Every structure is written in structure tokens, then in C-alpha cells.
Amino acid sequence: MKQHHVVAAIICHKNKYLCVQRGENKYPYVAFKYEFPGGKVEPGESNTVALRREIHEELQMDIQVGELFASVYYEYPDFAITMDSYLCTTKSPQLCLNEHIAYQWLRKEDLQTVSWAPADIPVVEKLMDVQRHDIEFTY
Template identity: 35%
Template sequence: MIKNVAAAVVFHDGKVLICRRASGEKLEGFWEFPGGKLEAGESMFDCIERELFEELGVKARGREILAVSFYAYEHSEIRLTGILTELFSDEISLTVHDAFDWVYPVSLSEYKLAPADIPIAEAVVKYGID
């Protein structure tokens, strides 16, 4: 069964937010756009707002869908939806991540991104250029 997952694409001063999965977490050491699994009865926008509050301690608003990626990991298949998202706070508290960074889109390829996030990163680069 394919899991629906939302990923926040947050821009600030021309940079985009990425977070590194902490030790002991699935995909530990990989960088990703923060987010998580869709719960029953939830829209993608509701999901991204809930997940950012749970994972980063920030209030946010999902604005529009940027891109969708499909990926079959060893343990599951996911449909990752990259959502342009606005944060209402700069105070980030990490829970399932051990680091975060604000990165220029063209520099995303320098990071070890989770495989499902790579097509989202490519869309971010294109979006940042347009």
C-alpha cells in the first residue's frame, strides 16, 4: 500500500529549509524536507501544518502543491507531495531531526537527500529559478 506523505517546502530569504534525520530514525543521516504521513480524514495541507508543529514546534500554513514524487523504499512505497509552506515562527525545535539548514536551492544537490525528496528538490531548484 502506498503511504501518502507531505513535505514542507519553506522559503526564507531565497533559501529553503531542510532537516537531517536523527540517529535511530528511519533514513537516519539523510536530509529531507520536513513533514510526515497523512492521517485518515486529513488534507495534505492539514497534514503539513500538524507535522511541522509536531516535528519542529512551529505553526505553519500550507499554500500550494509544488511537486509530487513516488518512491519505493525497502520498507514501504510513498507518494511524497511537496507543499509550498509558510512558517509563522523562526524558532525551530528538533524532535526526529538532529540538524536543520537553510540552503540555496542550487546547493541542494550537495546534501545527501532522502531518495523520495530528490524530485521535490529538483522542482524547488526550477521554482527558485522561475
């Protein structure tokens, strides 16, 4: 089974979190699901560099990458991922969808109103359990 190391950005702006929706996909179990944006870490790349690169490629957005929030290992039917998710901030909520079909800025209490990709669900659950004062944002 193919294994990938990916990074994901939990981007917060004015107490809302960026959630992006995937489009049509060769793997139907992730098609049209919401996720925290990010992508694969390339050989020789640090997680932080990969995350900034992926967010710029996918969303044309600049972010500040903060601390590691959660690591998830998930086996899909055709591949497995280890996903490291980081708390991130941005000065501007402006973005351009280059790979996704939709996005929403959601308050923490509204995160479960969308259909998440399975690997992102543990991150959403942990985020919902954390008190606001337990998370430090630098922007």
C-alpha cells in the first residue's frame, strides 16, 4: 500500500477556521469532502516549508505556521497517510481556489456541519475539545 507524509494547515482568522472542499476525485471516498488544506511533503523539505508551499500553490495565501497540533495515521482503501496538522494564522482571509471547489470559514462550534475527509475527522474532534485559551495564535 502506498504511504504518504502530508501536512495540513488549521488556518484561523478572526476565530474562524478555513475548511476547503475537494472536487471530483479518482478515490470516491474523498471526493467532495472537506479538509484542512495542505499536501505532500517533498523529499528534503521540512514540514513548515512544505505547508507554506502547498498553501501558496492551492490558495495563493500566505500563512504563519505555528505549533504542531495533531498527527494522524489513516489507512484509506488505496493508500495510507501520516498527516501532521499545524495551527496557522493569516493576516488576510483572501484566497484563490486553485485545487478545491469551495471553501468556508467556520467557527469551531460549526466545524461538524460539513462532511470531512476521514483523516481530518480526528483533527476536527481534537480542535472542538480544545478550549480557545489553550491555543496560541501569533497574528
